[in-house]
Amino acid sequence: MTQPDIEVHDTAFVTCCYRASDETLSGDPYSKHWITEKAEEWVRTYTREVCPHEPFVHCLRNRFFLEQISAFFKEKPNGVLVNVGSGLSMYPYLLPSTHRYCDADLSEIVFLKRKKLQVWGREGKMPSRNISYIAVDFDDEVSRLHFEEQISIWLKGQASFILIEGVIFFLKEASVTSLFDLFSRLQRTGDRLGSVSFVPEIQQTAVYTRFLDYYERHLSQSRDKYTKIDNSFYEQLPGYNLLQHKDHCELSRRYVPERVLSNPKEILNEHMYILERT
């Protein structure tokens, strides 16, 4: 059996490889800086053994949220972005420099991200952005409480877009519930919440079984660990109105009509939700 060779924070590098595979579609010319040989190797095996469409759907997802956050900032010129489980995503660099940004993730990611971006900034590889970093383990209650204290102060009562993208799946269900509670305490009327998750029905697909096989081999996680969320959770989320609900198939129709993904059962079909705080 293959030795586990991926840790959960390494998935952030893999996502960057995906986004860099089509910069025009993803809208992200910076993700390529995070590509490592190891991540490229995972992409090669993953696209072969699980699903060849993963780079494409991650480009679609990045493009969608980029447009949503951009529209929010146009509406709320004083708005800020809080990226929960930010990984190495580069939204602040794709959006105006006038806003404040907060990236929260495991310490392995945020310390590395801050350090590298400082260096690249000095080298002129990156424009300058006002980004704060918070190291947090969202599966740990004490760490979540610290995060709440820090982010409450950081928000300074400004309008916020909170994004939780590609993360829910890795968290315990109870942590996800606590996080959405926290979001509703932090946000005010008119604020936005963007979220990505799988619906439980994905468990019946062959591609999901291949995905579990792959993660069991490489990430050493138990097969029933991963959190999935029903659409009804978002439809009935206290304190929020669901404004938009899309899946990868729909995003492919919107952004790349010549490459429509028509069968949701053939891909790891994520669902994207945009909610507004009431």
Ligand SMILES: C[S@@+](CC[C@H](N)C(=O)[O-])C[C@H]1O[C@@H](n2cnc3c(N)ncnc32)[C@H](O)[C@@H]1O
């Ligand atoms: C697939 S990456 C997605 C990153 C980013 N949101 C994106 O779309 O590029 C998953 C991210 O979740 C983070 N993550 C997983 N479990 C976490 C936890 N318990 N607390 C904080 N972050 C976590 C990982 O470190 C990683 O950066």
